[in-house]
Amino acid sequence: MSKKQIIQSDMSSLLSAEEIAEIDAELAHVPYKSGAAIDALKIVQAKRGWVSDECLRGIARHLEMSDEELEGVATFYNLIYRRPVGEKVILFCDSVSCWISGCDDIKTAISQRLGIDYGETTSDNSYTLLPVPCLGACDRAPVMMIGDELVTHIDDEKVTALFGKAIRRAEE
Amino acid sequence: MEKVLTRNIGLDQKPTNLQAYEASGGYQGLRKALAELSPKDCQDIVSDSNLRGRGGAGFPTGMKWSFVPADEQCTPGHKYLVCNADEMEPGTFKDRLLMECDPHQLIEGMILAAYTIGADISYIFIRGEYIVATQRLRDALQECYAAGLLGNNILGSSFSLDMYVHPSAGRYICGEETALINALEGKRANPRAKPPFPQVSGLWGRPTIVNNVETLCNIPHIIDRGADWYKTLGIGEDAGTKLFGVSGKVNNPGCWELPMGTPIREIIEEHAGGMQEGYQLKGFLPGGGSTDFLTSDHLDLAMDYNVIGAAGSRMGTGTMIILDDRTCPVAMVLNLIRFFAHESCGFCTPCRDGLPWSRQVLQDIEEGRGQPEDLETLAYQVSYIGAIGNTHCALAPGAMEPLQSALKYFYDDFKQHISNGRCPYH
């Protein structure tokens, strides 16, 4: 009806056929389309690393939600990224057990090596560093996730082994 | 002691597949129920067993299930069973183990629970970060569908059930069962007002049961071996076994299945191997980040719901966090409050704005800017934010538990920060 709708109806073409197929598979077991909002956001993010404004609108159209409604959902959750992230996201646990085990110093070490603080991405786009609540591996603290991998018992050695390269690459 | 929940979990923590699970007696409970027991029978057995919820609140599971209206008492439609696998309580790492290593045990428990309450659709709401567990559960579900353990007419019976894994997009509040339901509906995960309780109006407005992973893992064994057997497992007043864990500066941090009522001292000193060299126990949170501190005076208490409750704390998730003498209690509480403030859903005022206020006061104290009146302010905040009912859900009262007990047990530490104008631990 309004111009807005016309423009937005083109939006869903911003999602790939594959993404749409995966989202539709989720739709099969929710009674309302909007029920698959979080799944859809995750599907798109899995492919693209983050959810851009265009993708958000594309998903909203596809699920017959308003942009605002979906934005409200997307910005509520810690693991939906509304800004670009690096190739890998480091989810660094800063909750109590890891903290007792000295995670603050390790975070400083990682930050220094990668040249980024929480919420930032390395200049070579390889890592984004984010804090995460307790990862449920407190017996192996301190821990973090790099992409899908859980890294436990982090210490200086591990940090060097993991990120020694990253900082050099960034400097080149 | 007999291992029940972890009988299939070896030191290598490899997952059991369907074959291995069945070889160790798996799906016996389900077969028995579908062949011999009515949902009502199952309900009675679980009620009799005195199983209490392992998600933190310890609510009797059988009683919770009994609130689901029978078909004839509600409008026709679905009923739902949801497994709460959103483990994010700081210091808690038990559900991860159960799901990663023995996914079928959880699935069997869920099928039985669904059978009992008459649910036809079930979800496992799992933390987004639990990548391995998610994959293993999905693999196991596939095995189940292939083997006729899920889907239409399970094992030839008239009972049908679908089960899905829903990985969360990450928020501690999603663990609160009504927030979880909103998240499952694809909405912002604000908790809902209770009443109505989810048992009557939950997911998509329909009757819904939400249970913790560990709670559900108990079900196959209870159905298979009976309530009486189950009750004998506990050595105190509560029934069954429980996963207890310890983290912090102990020699052997970890998670073990032990009888309900195991003394705290045994857990910390024997299983966790006692404090590391050079560290002394100053206090501990008995069941995760939202429980009150206890101290060495409480080491001989049994890990039973009411015993820990009487000592002024909560069993919570049963995973303890040890505060040692070289770690600053103010900073530890600050760490926790920072977590809770960030994870507040932002729905109600005392939590949304009160927790950041507490965080600010604690930070001022920890960083040497504390004023004597700050201690009054903290106490004021505890009574303002900390009582159940003052806030919309239990997150904020939980957040206040470590602060309130730290003010009780470590008051001198707070005072020292203020009078020294710096943190004495640095």
Added chain:
Amino acid sequence: MPTIFIDGQELEVNEGENVLEACLNAGLDLPYFCWHPAMGSIGSCRQCALVQYQNEEDSRGRIIMGCMTPVTEGARFSLNAQNATQFREAVVESLMLNHPHDCPVCAEGGECHLQDMTVMVGHRDRRYTGKKNTYRNQYLGPLIHHEMNRCITCYRCERYYKDYAGGKDLGAQASHDHLYFGRHEEGLLESEFSGNLVEVCPTGVFTDKPFLKQYSRKWDLQSAPSICTGCAVGCNIAPGERYGKLKRVHNRYNHEVNGYFLCDRGRFGSGYVNSDSRLDYAGIKAADGSFMAVPQQQALDTVADWIKGKNVAAIGSPRASVEANYLLRELVGDKQFNAGFSDSEAQLMAAIRQILKTTKALNPSIKHIESADAILILGEDVTNTAPRVALALRQAIRNKSYQLAEQMGLPKWQDAAVRNLAQDQRSPMIIVSAMDTRLDDVASHCLSMAPDKIAEFGVAIVEAMAGESTSNKQAIKVAEILQSAKNPLIVSGASMQHWDIVNCAVAIAESLCSKKTSAMLSLCVNEANSIGSALLMPEEGPSLAQLIDNSPEVLLVMENDLERRLTKQQMQQLMADGTQVISMDILENATLGASDLVLPVASYAESQGTLVNMEGRAQRHFPVFEPSAERLSSWQWLLKIGAAIGHKKISKLQDFDQVVAACAKSHADFAELTKAAPDNSFRDRGLKIPRQTHRYSGRTAMNAGVNVHEPQQPHDNESPLAYSMEGLNRDQPASLTPYVWSPGWNSNQSLQKFQAEVDGPLKGGTAGQRLIASTGKGATKKATLAAVEMRAKHWQLVPMHRVHGSDELSVHTDEIAQLAGIGFVALGVAVAEKLGVTEGDGVVVATADTEVRLEVCILSRVAKNCIGYSAGYKETLALEAGSLATLSVAENWQRRQPQMIATDKVATSPVIGEGDSAHV
């Protein structure tokens, strides 16, 4: 009625209400934020805390939220216990953590619910040492100003906008103490009801943008009870004036009409009152065609001179008051008086008049409409023709959820719980229209049909209900839905200018009545006093065409731009005939321009008058301020003219009350007109009702820039209101409440102090008087349906009304004009594709009589062979509903720069405060 105890005081309370409501009803000051009487409870702000005790022995109790706790027999509470007061203070202290200290520059200051509550809980000193969170504001269009830093996160805006008004483009984003209420990106708020955010927000996040440009504090505004002239719903409003300017319009509560809410036309569409195109002085046309301003007396002498002993005809106006129309009719006599509708509309209005007087169906108030449990809308886009009714319909469809809730013992005010329970289950609403309507999103069924087919469909429904065989399956389904409802409602109206549609709406409603007594029939009509004018339309009066053909020597036109009622040819004929035209109006328009003598008329805000709304309710508006220059109300001009010519009846009338009495006496339909509001003799405890607040400031200095001598306060000799600060504004008759204020309650929330009970009628009753009591004999007429004959490559023109754009006066407000855009033709996707045009392109619409170039607007659903056009826009005045037109692409069309559309603006998504590191 249960009894509860509050601080030992025994209170009888209403069954089923919550403790907050009970407290407010008892006159106790319990602070709250998130609860709203029309929107219920969610328990988010935690401000309404009390202590509840288990029993008499319990001395500690526990904190509960008043708004979330149902009253139960014997329950014991305390408002004043220390833990309760301390808790409530702590809540405000928390809210103040991030709230800026900008009250002096905040538009909400002085009527801020947050200020009130802060004072009420006694919070004073800030203990928080951290920095305040700050946010970026969004551009939300010309009506609403956004200032997020002031947000206290009560969720009212989102709940109002989304849940209550059905808007989609505003909501909560982010979480914890970084919550943000706004749009996905900057841009115009799309809801026609966005303005209520201004009153719903308890602080200054959403404020009235036009008001900000000419701001005054609430206490400095002079107000009077008034009625919106935007449409026929007749919402009650409280306009505020200062320095001779109408500054803003606020809602004025009427339990049965508008409740707490207005539409944006009503709230923002009065800017024309301050327009530069207002007429200030009378004028006589000189030979060169220009007007020469003349003093009032000279103008009157000239008018008297012109009309005395002549053949004088008059055209009244459905946007002018009953009193003015009555006097005009008296002045020229029935045979020379035309009520001022276009001829086609006049026929329809005569029919509607007859229907209202005889129908078996119930003619519902807006409040009543909210009780419907099945709705059929025939041919109306209610949101655009009677906006406030559409808002009520959005509440009615929730009745299904209330039924479900009731089965579960869940009280209606448990808003979020009721919504969760019902999910998208709604009471059925069937919309049968030619094209998209703004209620489609919540309709259970949308059927697209050409206007004549709608009527046919209506007949099929009647047949299906009568059990006659019909092959129309949809009609059978609709009949079933309506017949199984308890309170079915049929909505139709005049906007399609189609008698058959209205007639079959009546038939459906009345055949429902034969089985169910309570079927409702609501007919939307076009203008603020359309019904009043219809009632004053003489049986034997001339049609406009006849009147023009008669070529009267003198024609008096009152508040009517004939360009909107006549064809071009008629207009030309009228002006060429040598008829002397005397025209009185508010704003310059084509009719005034073509007149020989013009008289400046006071707008609704400067005059007194009665308007009859679509339900037949007569409601009085009072002048908010004295008209400036030489403007007079139309009725005042007519009294003077009557006196000048020595008119037998009119010259005996001295004042407004006498006019009202004379009208009541002359016309049976208006017998109760005197009850619309108390007359001039009314005194409250010996005093008139003050228009100014007791804190009205600078009265003696306000005009010092013009004249240092303190001017005399104007005297109001016509009404029970005074241009004064003195007097009482408390519990007076509802029709005389100029504004709400109560000690400690400076915001509009003070309304509850004026209500007999929360969300109920005012203590002073309900404003207005219903004039029409139906005989109940039945109004169904046998239908002989007139089908439109289609021709190849021709489309049938269907009028589309617009909240912003279709109304004659409001569109002279800058902001409304901006929103209205230009005249458009609305096409289905297929037609647009065939023509090769998209939204914003130009198309030539050609009918037998005329050709116009219009902007293209694309529809999502449209009946076969139909196209829509923007009704009431100046570009489309020549188009006639139902006529056939051809389409071609307009040559050299310049696309407008789209300025207002949200998605055209490149904007950053809202930035959530500092350091929200987990949200990348």
